[in-house]
């Protein structure tokens with residue numbers, strides 16, 4: 001399995017630190033509003049990476065933070081006259097709803113920056129002790145030049161950075177020893193959330209959050225660190241400087257970055273007015289369509305969002321779900337149980353598509369080619385099955401399709417889920433009717449369910465149901 005490593009700028013064979021395990025950290029969103037479809041790209045991409053590791057039987061420890069203390073959160077809180085915590089809690093809840101709609105597997109842990117301040121303080125103390133940080137008037141800075149490898153991820157040269165950096169010095173930062181130094185801890189300002197520290201009340205800088213949360217939940221060394229490509233510099237470069245100086249070892253083996261999502265071939269931005277939240281998209285499309293759209297391109301390429309491309313993604317997705325539906329329908333009415341020899345041969349032939357799918361995913365998660373392999377399997381299903389197919393053959397094909405679509409996070413069974421909740425609602429209504437001794441209504445519901453092919457069985461544990 002090969003992964004493109006931003007650090008070496010080439011594809012490298014994946015070798016885990018510990019056999020059969022993957023420790024992965026993905027920088028999460030700053031929660032001051034609904035997430036936009038650009039934020040959704042790393043979520044979908046790295047969830048798919050995780051799912052493929054799981055498909056390959058790796059045990060994945062997936063950590064992704066929420067940045068819940070930040071200037072933008074404080075600004076929004078002041079505008080609304082509420083606390084920063086209220087803003088961040090609200091948008092974490094909304095973000096989780098969107099993630100659920102996009103079928104993002106819940107992370108092993110979603111740490112919140114505000115709950116990890118003690119750990120950040122002790123990491124900053126370690127950096128001061130080791131000579132990598134210093135305090136001036138309540139602010140703690142990282143001594144960038146002291147870290148010899150600074151620039152190794154973004155492939156930037158310190159002196160080039162220095163000449164660019166001087167003009168970018170903001171007021172109050174003239175106390176820095178060097179213009180390249182960045183903030184680890186900043187002193188409290190009026191009306192801002194603050195925590196007690198050895199340097200007075202204040203709050204942490206953004207970069208130290210991820211260094212600390214990654215260490216706490218995954219250990220000093222991890223397999224994969226990921227995020228959007230805008231995070232390479234300075235965020236990930238600074239994380240490396242902090243973690244490697246504090247822990248004395250290589251931080252992450254592989255660094256993965258997704259390309260940017262543009263809208264109508266232009267950078268997505270609020271000022272240009274070409275800006276969509278995931279929530280807005282969900283009003284028009286099932287979010288599975290957004291997910292499928294994102295995976296139609298290679299994760300490192302820029303991706304253009306447009307109405308036409310979303311429609312194309314939708315029809316592709318419908319094609320896959322329809323094939324799954326066809327199999328389900330044929331399975332219900334199959335006349336024979338066991339797979340015939342000719343069917344076994346055909347089924348064996350369809351393994352070719354699984355092979356193609358895996359080769360594509362093994363090549364730095366090429367989901368575009370992996371989707372092409374799924375379409376080949378769909379075509380095979382549509383042409384190589386009919387009313388005379390055995391149940392076993394159909395089931396095998398169905399399982400094969402589901403195993404691949406699950407890696408992509410696409411649920412081909414979704415209609416059934418909707419159907420199931422309908423059925424359960426009717427069963428509950430029937431129970432209530434029986435309690436009120438309205439047996440006529442109870443029988444009516446039983447008949448209604450029977451007409452849908454649902455058979456009820458009253459047991460001591462309650463009502464059980466199955467499809468006839």
Ligand code: AMP
Nearest residue numbers: 028029030038039041042227228260261
């Ligand atoms: P932020 O809340 O800005 O820190 O962003 C959270 C994540 O979304 C980071 O990994 C960003 O790199 C990523 N991101 C933000 N905008 C885009 C975009 N337009 N396309 C792709 N990824 C993005």
Ligand code: ZN
Nearest residue numbers: 027028210235
């Ligand atoms: Zn981060």
